[in-house]
Amino acid sequence: GAGVSQSPSNKVTEKGKDVELRCDPISGHTALYWYRQSLGQGLEFLIYFQGNSAPDKSGLPSDRFSAERTGGSVSTLTIQRTQQEDSAVYLCASSFREGTYEQYFGPGTRLTVT
């Protein structure tokens, strides 16, 4: 079946602009995660959604970052007033439920802030 999809695959934006990154999880997966990965680094957790529960936003690096998940499916990560240090690959993953279920990752969105 279809995996996790993300759009756009690449985004170049000017410093100070807002960007929206989209994630379509696997159908039926109730848990959704956002990570970011800077060049040559490991994954940095950003935010986690589980069903209708309040999201775990503890990984968001600043209040310029926000995310929402509409209808328990598609999620949008918004970065306001982008900075050059926001440049990274933003990865989305979904899993069947919270807990120990394996995560399935999308291909990521490469964000470049100039």
Place this chain on the structure above:
Amino acid sequence: DAKTTQPPSMDCAEGRAANLPCNHSTISGNEYVYWYRQIHSQGPQYIIHGLKNNETNEMASLIITEDRKSSTLILPHATLRDTAVYYCIVRGFNTNAGKSTFGDGTTLTVKP
């Protein structure tokens, strides 16, 4: 979640078994060991996970020591396409499952 320690890099000859170690000495009783890999420019891919018994699937085998403080991922016949960064993480049944840190992983290079 327990922290894990992995060697930064390993080489393996094509066709030979690749054995990737992971230490997780602070693992608790309800935490599972997961392995993922990330091939260059792709999202991480789930490989295998286990609690205390050894596990095998079509991709790999997972050997967990009896005290569960370490584990080894085994790729029985490594191919060039197995060149990737391999991440070992531990996760338990809790609401912070999304925070599992992937760390820096082991960069496995399979050589012809």
